[in-house]
Amino acid sequence: MKRQFIAGATCPECGQQDKIQRVIEDDRQWMECVSCGASKDLDAKPPEATDALARPVTLLPPKK
Ligand SMILES: [Zn+2]
Numbered sequence: 001m002k003r004q005f006i007a008g009a010t011c012p013e014c015g016q017q018d019k020i021q022r023v024i025e026d027d028r029q030w031m032e033c034v035s036c037g038a039s040k041d042l043d044a045k046p047p048e049a050t051d052a053l054a055r056p057v058t059l060l061p062p063k064k
Pocket of ligand 1: 011012013014015016019033034035036037038
């Protein structure tokens, strides 16, 4: 099992920042709040989805 904090992520339940861990176990992964214990399944999303929270998103790629 691997745990890593998601920098800048805010817990949707308690609103605390930097308390969200991504937990990876075999082929499963979920988010867990170390403050209130809320957890959210990430199986339906690719791992990049959580990284997008802390990253600017380009909706329209520049055209040539
Ligand atoms: Zn929380």
